[in-house]
Amino acid sequence: MNCTRLAQVLDAYLDSELDRATGEEIAQHLAHCPACTGLRSGRDALKQRLRSQAPYFVAPAALGPAVHRSLTAALDGTARRMRRPSWVQAGALATVAAVVSALAGYWLAQPLPDATLREQVVASHVAALNDVRKLTAITSVDQHVVKPWFQGKIDFAPVVRDLSAEGYALVGARLDHVANRQAVAVVYRVRNHFINLFIWRAAADAPEALAVSSVRGFGVATWAGGGLRFGAASDIDTRELEYFARLVQAQQS
Amino acid sequence: MRDAATLIRFEATVLIHLDAAYNLARWLTHDELGAQDALQDACLRAFRFFDSLHGPSPKAWFMAVVRNACMDWLKNQNRRTPEDESDDAHGALAAAHASGAPKTPDSAAARAAEARWVRESIAALPREYREVVVLRELEELSYKEISAIVDVPIGTVMSRLARGRDLLQQKLLGSRTRMKS
Numbered sequence: 001m002n003c004t005r006l007a008q009v010l011d012a013y014l015d016s017e018l019d020r021a022t023g024e025e026i027a028q029h030l031a032h033c034p035a036c037t038g039l040r041s042g043r044d045a046l047k048q049r050l051r052s053q054a055p056y057f058v059a060p061a062a063l064g065p066a067v068h069r070s071l072t073a074a075l076d077g078t079a080r081r082m083r084r085p086s087w088v089q090a091g092a093l094a095t096v097a098a099v100v101s102a103l104a105g106y107w108l109a110q111p112l113p114d115a116t117l118r119e120q121v122v123a124s125h126v127a128a129l130n131d132v133r134k135l136t137a138i139t140s141v142d143q144h145v146v147k148p149w150f151q152g153k154i155d156f157a158p159v160v161r162d163l164s165a166e167g168y169a170l171v172g173a174r175l176d177h178v179a180n181r182q183a184v185a186v187v188y189r190v191r192n193h194f195i196n197l198f199i200w201r202a203a204a205d206a207p208e209a210l211a212v213s214s215v216r217g218f219g220v221a222t223w224a225g226g227g228l229r230f231g232a233a234s235d236i237d238t239r240e241l242e243y244f245a246r247l248v249q250a251q252q253s
Numbered sequence: 254m255r256d257a258a259t260l261i262r263f264e265a266t267v268l269i270h271l272d273a274a275y276n277l278a279r280w281l282t283h284d285e286l287g288a289q290d291a292l293q294d295a296c297l298r299a300f301r302f303f304d305s306l307h308g309p310s311p312k313a314w315f316m317a318v319v320r321n322a323c324m325d326w327l328k329n330q331n332r333r334t335p336e337d338e339s340d341d342a343h344g345a346l347a348a349a350h351a352s353g354a355p356k357t358p359d360s361a362a363a364r365a366a367e368a369r370w371v372r373e374s375i376a377a378l379p380r381e382y383r384e385v386v387v388l389r390e391l392e393e394l395s396y397k398e399i400s401a402i403v404d405v406p407i408g409t410v411m412s413r414l415a416r417g418r419d420l421l422q423q424k425l426l427g428s429r430t431r432m433k434s
Binding site: 008009010011012015017042043045046047049050051053054055056057058059060063064066067068070071072074075087090166240243246247250251 | 256257258260261262263264265268271272274275276279280285286288289292293296297300301367368371372375386389390391395396411414415418421422425426
């Protein structure tokens with residue numbers, strides 16, 4: 001390793017993009033060469049300066065919802081030949097999105113009678129994790145093994161789906177209780193985290209939109225549909241739990 | 254297949270990188286509305302071609318789509334105002350020269366001026382250096398990912414990054430030397 005060569009590969013070295021052998025050669029050369037060490041300090045100073053002072057532009061809050069809308073429109077096929085929206089239209093959309101999310105925020109901030117329900121879902125989740133051996137009464141990654149296991153044990157047919165392609169591996173299921181009602185718990189795993197998906201019979205038939213919140217650090221997602229109530233609880237990120245819930249919902253329909 | 258489940262998967266794998274995409278779009282277009290416009294376009298394109306997702310990571314794949322959308326936006330801008338693409342970068346450079354490097358680093362105002370100087374120096378880089386510097390220094394992407402996004406060989410990523418950093422260093426650390434004297 002000479003100084004000319006080092007100057008060529010210094011950036012790749014500092015970016016950890018070189019193989020170990022070359023890296024060691026460079027480290028040895030740097031230990032003995034003040035000129036090259038000077039080059040290195042220059043790069044370190046630059047990096048430090050950029051890290052602390054270069055601005056990072058974060059997407060405006062309205063952009064995510066606006067993108068979601070146009071994608072949903074594309075989904076319906078209505079936007080197949082969509083003109084690019086003018087900025088007036090986009091502005092109007094953004095305003096609507098902002099108002100809707102503000103209203104949703106207000107609505108979510110209200111104390112809901114469902115708060116206790118969410119608390120119960122989390123309580124059942126925590127109780128189940130207390131003894132991992134009892135987490136599942138039937139352990140199988142195969143939905144066609146898990147689903148028939150419920151036959152004769154409960155008076156409704158719960159949804160058991162394979163979501164492994166999306167990263168949520170089926171672990172198994174068991175019978176459990178949520179708020180003193182008999183429920184089934186379908187257990188999924190994502191990385192090292194368990195998700196308990198509780199399903200039980202709804203008191204009323206009315207569908208209920210998905211609500212995701214956080215209870216004592218646990219994420220909990222609840223919704224209702226088809227005469228059943230659903231409650232998913234886990235210690236994964238609430239946003240990720242929401243995706244999980246929406247996947248289950250999408251598979252239901 | 255474009256159903257609701259696909260959209261959810263798309264949002265979980267691709268749209269989680271919206272901030273990164275917007276950051277790149279801002280640095281490429283130098284324009285707030287332009288970046289949003291290009292990003293809307295990019296998301297629709299990416300969703301349409303979601304099945305063909307490939308490359309080192311979903312993020313790199315999406316960023317490549319975003320970069321292309323930004324290039325198209327810039328081309329359209331140039332057609333409307335037939336000026337050099339880097340004009341606005343030159344403008345920023347001139348402004349940076351006019352304002353000069355900050356002299357006293359102690360006060361909040363001086364720190365803000367220093368940050369502006371960093372921003373203007375990056376903005377003034379020619380595009381091929383600016384994009385690799387942003388992707389590496391702000392997004393911390395690997396050379397392999399950057400190579401996929403910018404669509405050049407890894408060796409080119411390496412040399413552009415080195416050149417871009419040289420240019421920045423001359424400006425930013427040169428100004429620091431002046432401050433000390």
